[in-house]
Amino acid sequence: MHDVAIIGAGMAGMATAARLQAMGLSTIVFEAHGQAGGCAGFYRRAGFSFDVGATTLVDFESGVVGGEMLERIGMPVIPGEPLPGYMAWLPDRTITLHRDPQKWRKERSRLLGDTPAHRRFWKLLDRLADVFWRASRRGVKLPLRSSADVTQAIRAVGLTNLPAVRYLNWTMGDALHAHRLRGDKALVGLLGMLIEDTVHSTVDEAPLVNAALGITIRGAGLTRATGGMRGFWQAFVKHYGSLGGQLHVGCPVTRVTGRLGEFLVETRRGAFPARQVVSAVPMELTARLAPQVVGERLKPFLRRDAPSRGGAVVVFLGVPEVEVSGQQFTHHQLLHDYATPLGNGNNMFVSVSAAGDTASAPTGFRTVMLSTHCDLKEWRSLSPQEYREQKTRLGQRLIALARRVYPRLGMDAKVFEAGTPRTYERFTHRPEGAVGGVRQTLGNANQNSVPHDIGVPGFRLVGDTTWPGLGTVACVLGSQIVAEGVIQQARRLTRISPRSLDRQVETPDAHAATH
Structure with missing residues (x-):
């Protein structure tokens, strides 16, 4: 037993x-499934290794949430590419989402506005992110169901920061309205992208604290493991086995x-x-x-x-290195149209394997993952032919949109495949393919x-x-x-x-x- x-x-x-x-x-x-990973897993095709969901590890450096876990189990930090940031491509401008807080403050002031209202708004978000990132790392637990939970939460937040708790009843929309910034198209567009990507919600519905954590997630540290999620899981499963644990796939x-x-x-x-x-x-x-x-x-x-469940569509490309050259960053997020609802390519994340990462792609090639959110209802009740046509059509649309960043992307792809909610349902057994x-x-x-x-x-x-x-x-x-x-x-x-x-x-x- x-x-x-x-x-x-x-x-x-x-x-x-x-x-x-x-x-x-x-x-x-x-x-x-046949291997560990779930919605942070991977699959291999023709010498390429593709991440099927999460492409980065968040907060996995020493002394923080992921790093703490690795320390507790006696496992070294996973080798990988620490991301200094990534690019947000709005319809009318590009913004560098720096990990470095000082660089990010300068960038957002320069490109998103530097009025007193903007400064007050960002000051609030910065404060909430700081307080609740630290609280998360100190073991806060929700929902609060006992006096012990309350005591632990107070310790995690800190007495001097308790006034910030009142914002647990605010949405991001509330904060924007309070600062009279709800009509700022570029600001709201960027926030909407980041919020959908991290808490799968909208500007007007996302809890303010959760959204503040989500839009500052790169500040917690993003790392793409060498070999992508395959590299991570190979190391993790091996270590778990060395501890005596049993895994039945x-x-x-x-x-x-x-x-x-x-x-x-x-x-x-x-x-x-x-x-x-x-x-x-x-x-x-x-x-x-x-x-x-x-x-x-x-x-x-x-x-x-x-x-409140949602799905995702992902395009997997194995391409010659020349198709993804010319960019400083390997990760990008694109918004095509301010006026169009998010999803199905309008808000798409692009993740490219690092140069020289031969565990992800053969020498001279790179892996590319294009991911976007979608509604599950769009994939219900389709005939086999309708399903194939919809998958092909959306896959081609994602590649076309990504060519804003990489104009030659997909021209000579060695692998071109797409995953849909039906794919996630088949391989991860998630009802209707709901993810995240x-x-x-x-x-x-x-x-x-x-x-x-x-x-x-x-x-x-x-x-x-x-x-x-x-x-x-x-x-x-x-x-x-x-x-x-x-x-x-x-x-x-x-x-x-x-x-x-x-x-x-x-x-x-x-x-x-x-x-």
């Missing part, structure tokens, strides 16, 4: 498993029964007993697989969040988010449909919170000596104080 069974080998599931394994618990991970879970101390995880390869279970798949799947009481607890959230968690609003984020512990002893949720939501950094932060809860439950089960666990586990505050 294992101490913990984890369902899903994406970023949240593997980070949770590795933490627990390093802390002395025996873990086993089940993954329906191509092994979908069909049902979970039992209770604390005696769960049974049923798969196509047999049944596996475990004392605790962590589900790192979307809550829709969790509700289908888990004991009935879990499904009942999730029903209100499922009804609430069903309209729900579109965040005041009604479903932060204090209204899906909790990791839904009140079923020994059963926890982690991943992008729970707090804090989408992205590699969010999933890693969630893994820290869930691992701590699992350890506390293990102590109560008394199988593991509490004294030995105390030697291995530090509190978030104690760890944060060392950095």
